[in-house]
Amino acid sequence: MNKDQVKGSLKEAAGKVQEKTGELTGNKSQELKGAARQVEGNVQKTYGDAKEAAKD
Numbered sequence: 923m924n925k926d927q928v929k930g931s932l933k934e935a936a937g938k939v940q941e942k943t944g945e946l947t948g949n950k951s952q953e954l955k956g957a958a959r960q961v962e963g964n965v966q967k968t969y970g971d972a973k974e975a976a977k978d
Contacts, residue, residue: 924974930967934960 941956943949 924970926966926970926973928970930963930965930970933963933966935963937961937963 937956937959939956940959941953944952944954944956
C-alpha cells in the first residue's frame with residue numbers, strides 16, 4: 923500500500939462519518955461536505971491503486 927491509498931481510505935471513512943453526522947443532526951451542509959470528502963478520498967485511493975499497479 924502506498925500513502926495515497928491510505929490517505930484516500932481515511933478520507934472516505936471520515937466523509938462517511940461527517941455525512942452521517944449531518945444526516946442525524948439535520949445539517950445539510952455537513953452532509954454535502956461529507957459526501958464530497960468521500961468522493962475526494964475515493965479518487966485519491968483510486969490514484970494510489972493505479973500507482974501501485976504501475977509499479978508491478
